[in-house]
Amino acid sequence: MxxxxxxxxxxxxxxxxxxxxxxxxxxxxxxxxxxxxxxxxxxxxxxxxxxxxxxxxxxxxxxxxxxxxxxxxxxxxxxxxxxxxxxxxxxxxxxxxxxxxxxxxxxxxxxxxxxxxxxxxxxxxxxxxxxxxxxxxxxxxxxxxxxxxxxxxxxxxxxxxxxxxxxxxxxxxxxxxxxxxxxxxxxxxxxxxxxxxxxxxxxxxxxxxxxxxxxxxxxxxxxxxxxxxxxxxxxxxxxxVSSLRVAAKAQEELYATMARDGAATAMLPRMQTRAELYDTIGYFRYEALDAQIARSAIPASPEAATATSASQETRRA
Incomplete structure (x- = not known):
């Protein structure tokens, strides 16, 4: 940071x-x-x-x-x-x-x-x-x-x-x-x-x-x-140029996937998550520099929400 x-x-x-x-x-x-x-x-x-x-x-x-x-x-x-x-x-x-x-x-x-x-x-x-x-x-x-x-x-x-x-x-x-x-x-x-x-x-x-x-x-x-x-x-x-070449190839594959599927879902396993990105760029440490900024909550992904719901149903059973 x-x-x-x-x-x-x-x-x-x-x-x-x-x-x-x-x-x-x-x-x-x-x-x-x-x-x-x-x-x-x-x-x-x-x-x-x-x-x-x-x-x-x-x-x-x-x-x-x-x-x-x-x-x-x-x-x-x-x-x-x-x-x-x-x-x-x-x-x-x-x-x-x-x-x-x-x-x-x-x-x-x-x-x-x-x-x-x-x-x-x-x-x-x-x-x-x-x-x-x-x-x-x-x-x-x-x-x-x-x-x-x-x-x-x-x-x-x-x-x-x-x-x-x-x-x-x-x-x-x-x-x-x-x-x-x-x-x-x-x-x-x-x-x-x-x-x-x-x-x-x-x-x-x-x-x-x-x-x-x-x-x-x-x-x-x-x-x-x-x-x-x-x-x-x-x-x-x-x-x-190694980092650019790897990033450019990944972007090429992403855009081809989106054009084919009308969605980016198939590429999710290859994506950096929001939490991983925020950790890399020090997002919350920047917020902490100014106490007037409320700490942001990272929204749960649909995949995580589905897993949580399934877990709760199992416990009720």
Whole structure:
């Protein structure tokens, strides 16, 4: 219940993320595409979450082609960080422009609650790195953006993402990563590596540099566990779109069921109950903040009422 009840000053999100990264063990960051998903991730025990550009775009009904604005992203950051109180690593695409635009983006997203952002070395129109025909920025142009981001931040971590492996090869991607690190990047995110040997080689080429691994489904990277990424030499791992994919599939099935049956009854076993939802979002704790609000009573479901009636009849008999 982070929005209202945790009113005492809290250490900035970026500082909390730095402290966690200084501790042993890989930081697991599941994707959380809205505030409710972030609360569920926190309840499962995760120490931070990731906000994916692809998930945000899809939530808006848009493709991940750089159509979103920094203001759109800030809206999602306020939800996810505000609801969960967890450090949030945010996909800031290409920074939404050049150096001055990047500085404005950093200020806006840090003010919204981001603990870290990553900026990628593509040019617009950008594409998901796991697809073909990406166009890369010149290395020194990208380094200038990283330097601008570092200059604009207060506590937020700046992560440089390089998408160069697919088009330029591993050595070129490593060279870019070193340049971005010299420009001030706190961590490096090498995207779309295709096997364990490549992950190990990249880490070996950048000793001591915190690295982020992406475990997205249906992409170029084969499935690895968090423990395997840690063994490869990575400090963070994200599952960027998993929560959205599961939720979207469930919604698809719900709407098909309703269109077929004229009712949602067949999907009841797969639904979160009202009581479970209220527990997740802290409904009654919000009511308790204002004594003028009477505690709400959750209505009994028809199924529960039927079961109660049957039980009473049995006792009378």
């Amino acid at each position: 982070s929005y209202l009840s945790e009113l005492e000053p809290r250490e900035p999100a970026g500082r909390r993320l730095r402290e966690r990264l200084a501790q042993p063990g890989i930081l697991r960051l599941p994707g959380a595409h809205n505030g409710l998903a972030a609360l569920q991730a926190r309840a499962a025990g995760f120490e931070g979450v990731y906000l994916s550009g692809a998930a945000m775009s899809a939530s808006m009904g848009l493709p991940d082609l750089g159509i979103m604005t920094a203001s759109d992203v800030a809206f999602f950051v306020r939800q996810v960080a505000g609801a969960s109180g967890l450090p949030v690593v945010v996909d800031a695409d290409t920074g939404f422009g050049e150096a001055l635009n990047v500085m404005a983006t950093v200020r806006a997203l840090e003010a919204a609650g981001a603990a870290a952002i990553h900026i990628e070395d593509q040019i617009l129109p950008k594409k998901c790195v796991h697809l073909s025909d990406k166009r890369l920025a010149a290395p020194h142009d990208m380094a200038a953006k990283i330097a601008a981001a570092v200059r604009a931040r207060t506590d937020l971590l700046v992560i440089a993402r390089t998408d160069a492996v697919a088009g330029e090869g591993l050595d070129a991607a490593v060279a870019r990563a070193r340049l971005y690190r010299e420009a001030g990047a706190d961590a490096i995110f090498p995207e779309a590596l295709t096997d364990a040997a490549m992950f190990r080689a990249f880490a070996a080429a950048l000793p001591g540099v915190p690295l982020l691994a992406n475990m997205t489904e249906f992409g170029r990277t084969p499935p690895f566990t968090a423990a395997e990424f840690e063994d490869f030499g990575y400090a963070m791992v994200i599952w960027p």
